[in-house]
Amino acid sequence: MHSSTARHLKSLPALCAAVALAAGMTLALAPAAQAASGAALPFTSVEAESASTTGTKIGPDYTQGSLASEASGRQAVRLNSGQRVEFTVPRAANAVNVSYSVPDGQSGALAVYVNGARIAKTLPVTSKYSYVDTSWIAGAKSHHFFDNARLLLGQNVQAGDKVAFESTGTQVTVDVADFEQAAAAATQPAGSVSVVSKGADPSGGGDSTQAFRDAIAAAQGGTVWIPPGDYRITSSLSGVQNVTLRGAGHWYSVVHTSRFIDQSSSSGKVNLRDFAVIGEVTERVDSSPDNFVNGSLGPNSSVSGMWVQHMKVGLWLTGDNDNLVVENNRILDTTADGLNLNGNARGVRVSNNFLRNQGDDSLAMWSLNGPDSNSSFENNTISQPNLANGIAIYGGTDISVKNNLVSDTNALGSGIAISNQKFLDPFSPLAGTITVSGNTLVRTGAVNPNWNHPMGALRVDSYDSAINATVNITDTTITDSPYSAFEFVSGGGQGYPVRNVNVTGATVKNTGTVVVQAEAQGAATFKNVTATQVGVAGIYNCPYPANSGSFALTDGGGNSGWNSTWADCSTWPQPGQGNPDPDPGRNLAKGRPATATGSQDVYTPGKAADGDANTYWESANNAFPQSWTSDLGSAYPVRRVVLKLPPSSAWGARTQTIAVQGSTDGSNFTTLSAAKGYRFDPASGNTVTVSLPSGTSLRHLRLTVTANTGWPAAQFSEVEAYQTS
Template sequence: MSAIGVAVALAAGMLVTLTPTAAHAAAGASLPFTSVEAESATTTGTKIGPDFTQGTLASEASGRQAVRLASGQRVEFTAPRAANAVNVAYSVPDGQSGTLNVYVNGTKLAKTLAVTSKYSYVDTGWIMGSKTHHLYDNARLLLGQNVQAGDKIAFEAANTQVTVDVADFEQVAAAATQPSGSVSVTSKGADPSGQGDSTQAFRDAISAAQGGVVWIPPGDYKLTSSLSGVQNVTLQGAGGWHSVVHTSRFIDQTGSSGNVHIKDFAVIGEVTERVDSNPDNFVNGSLGPGSSVSGMWIQHLKVGLWLTGNNDNLVIENNRILDTTADGLNLNGSAKGVRVRENFLRNQGDDSLAMWSLNSPDTNSSFENNTISQPNLANGIAIYGGTDITVKNNLISDTNALGSGIAISNQKFLDPFHPLAGTITVDGNTLVRAGAMNPNWSHPMGALRVDSYDSAIEATVNITNTTITDSPYSAFEFVSGGGRGYAVKNVNVTGATVTNPGTVVVQAEAQGAAKFSNVTASSVGVAGIYNCPFPAGSGTFSLSEGGGNSGWSSTWSDCSAWPQPGQGNPEPDPGRNLAKGRPATATGSQDVYTPGKAVDGDANTYWESANNAFPQALTVDLGSSQAVRRLVLKLPPSAAWGARTQTLSVLGSTDGSSYSTVVGSQGYRFDPASGNKVTVTLPGGTNVRYLRLNVTGNTGWPAAQVSEVEGYLTSS
């Protein structure tokens, strides 16, 4: 087996990249900051998660965990390095804004960190399966002093609830000085206070500096309309923390002769919703051949870079792209020799990085050594068609809802589309907690997906040296997502380490074939292989043994039911909890107390319904009809949960639409002195797929509450 060159762990909440072997470079970008997870810090608040349920705060968080602070509560980080600046990923309730007080080694700073929901809670009803998403935002602060590794930096919610996810600690360099011979935008009348409109000053400086450098000094600059006709010029700032341009549309042009270089400043917009017809992007269109974008801080836009036309040999490197309501970057056809590398992307509302071969193919272009965190609606990296494309040494974590970590796909969206061709190289990538439950399919997408959505995969797809850790569902998926049974062919998976996939290692749902060599797996959730092409009868998928594989030889045996995490193979084990890990829905829920908490195997987490709205119902899909004889219902065992009686009935259904009463309504007393659990015996001959608890009262709280629903085949 070829050596896997990187390992990623969460040690004390910090993302740690271990020393690579000589086989290939480490995955991810070389970043100027170190991130620390809030759940690993000291807090007087409440830790939430982990959770993988679409549309919840924990599921959209880095690490699928965060810390919720009520007003007056704080979270205290230990600085991992020398730093003078911090960027915090956070969420506040919809419609609210406030501040975080900041403390260094116990001393409160005069500065505060503003937090707001203004750029969060995005709705995209036209995207099938989407829910309100984009729950987090990022806010940055220059501390005004240096801290050292080991110092304590605390954030305190001052006047609103704040959920803190992760903090990035950075040593920001002093502002750069003006290059000799450059044209400063202030010499053309730009206002560095941010009060006046600097649009015309930027245009005049660009005209005056043809073949040279436009200098953007430290300050804040407001542009009220986009720039166009930008060519043969360098736009350069004093650094992304020092020179800041405020605009939602920076460059918008259909073509350029090229040689445009944009570097070392920030562009921060005011985009609060996704409107696809609006060019609310940092760059919309073309920079022209031989151009580059580097050292940029790009935030609060629809898309970072939406690139069409001639962008041959463009280099995009060492940038931060945060909080976009749609893609971070999209090479929208015609890209030749484009290199996108060493970038950091967090909190995208669609694909973080995408190539889409519309009108003409993207060719000989690559995404290399990028770090991607928390795309909250689609994929970390998506390749939609194109010829001879490379995806190499990227680190992708915490994808959500409609996305995989990496998708190699023939989904066309529009015509004329150019499907995958030549050789697609997917090498040295690390995927952590990647993959998500697709609400349209009612089963998940894997951490790495090859998808013959609109046409068969005819290209050669080589997937090598891959590390997949803690995927909530499967590791590798082969599917025809459009449901028309197109083949996935010519796939080679060589050298992969898969650890702790929630369900299976290989999820095959298309006809076709793939060869696996030196793929090792451990702590597999359910079975090694799910091989059930869709639609049924569309053909078979062949897994060819190339040698060196281990840990994933078993096969899921029931194509009528998708395996759920923790479920195990569907043998009739009378001691198995039939409800654990199964899909759960409810008539209502409160905040993070979602239905999935009632089937996650953890009695300390719980579902709580809407308040003062009885009756309330919780429904669990067992996947297939089962002869259930006993339910065990639990509340958290903590003595803090006083005894209470809940009045409920048990209903059952075989089809999910027609329900009948299995056990009539009665009161069940939950008492922490006896474990806070009750047993409900179901009559013999009860065969149900869907179990429903219908709760009409609770003496301890004006809502239904259940921490675990357990279903068993035996009566005792």
């Protein structure tokens, strides 16, 4: 049973009120940021929101289940038919990879322009590999909205040139483009055995499975050569040992299969190099080994220069993988983990890899059946894990997590998690020294919907047992965490202690709530930790369960900017409760709980607070009056309410009669704006604004609709509340 099957099924009871996310916290991953930590990448990424466009920018948004929340930088650009986004090329390039999303059930293509001239090639786009549902994981919503598509341009472009992508019919949301100078295809090594010589079909038309098996058998102790081409494998390879499988480069040698190697053991010395393995995994089925590598490559093996995409897991490693090296690879669009060292990994080094859009932990060590030991995740770049953590260490002895760059975690994850969550037995808890050094975390941490409570950018979690290992966290940079920077918690709700933690040399900037979120008994020493732009307070120190024991924070000297403490353990601080509000212009209603007197089918109240103006709430028909109510989480001086209907011209103009009420307790409501007719007209964006009197303070916002000239029901696609007039 994979760890992912059981992952996240336990939940910490709700600790306190739900947290409103602060919009607007973005930081583009510039090359300078990658130089400090993360992988040395052969491409340069450019965010669509920083490019020129005739489309519509969406985000920033941290609301679980929204499209922008899964985007790099929490922003992207939506293109309708005929609209385009034009990138200024940052480096010499002949290839591009684009992260994008299209509506569920749709496919199409983007036209490609170089310096204004349309090229013959198009970039196919599809929702086939997106919109993954994992209903058996508590707190999961439909997720995995983005996908990646790559293209050799057929020409060289230079820094400063323009490359544009235009929708040709299907709505496409473009997130980021990676520009790369792909090297020429390599030539066949002397003495190698070509899979084509054994009957493989480089056109992709025939089944090349047996040809790969025959080439592997013939090349023992040597090299199997995969020439440029597309090869189709219909069943997994096994018995792979003492052999190198090498391609002409992942842009040229492509194997199409959802199960490449599946074997429980190997004598080792397996080297996989310089080709792509692209699968057809569209859902997550944890009982199926739909992985690039499932099981063991054996000792002293390596995986390098690979492009792995559309699998369930990139590498799910069990058995003997001692001294394995996994480096210089790209792992994209997996429905579960990118890589998981699933127990008994000794001396494994995973370094200089790029991972994007994982449906679970991007990189994980899980010490099931035996401890992972003396292994490391180093200098990796991780972007947009859309369900769990960027990097997760579940147990193990003498583990290192060094110089990684993690950005944009979502829903159930932190940037880095150091945890004794066991999922299954037998499990080996953390032991020895756990080294977490030189890592950069950008926009990491999220609200765990099982807890109704946030997780920090870097989390140390005594989930199923006390942490007795020494955990040394050094030279960490945490930027734009929507909630807290460092969290210490016993996530299983048992109150196990978190001990022996040393945090030395950290820079924290622009946290939404607090710098230290302490919720377990135990102790940590902080030295040379500097914080600026703290959203609420320096410290939240409220053990769970209550009275389970205190958490001692020892000042080792050199700390600054976070000496205040949140005083009320009965409530969780909301982003923006501090002074000043880190984003005074944010929409207070976005992502907040919403209720209504009635709704039709799938047009539920939450659709009016999900940040997407194309979805909407609709009340019961022919039953006025109807009310829609939002709980903003805390009382705010709301000055302006913006009401929207979908912007499509198919929504003809109509007038709704609306009254606005407010309440601080959810029971006693005061009329803030009397019933009045408001005209929604697609010519002006189907948007109206209601100004509220100065001095208004409310937590609960209620809209009551008594008439609608366009439909016999109340309708809103978005209700937005602002503190600004």
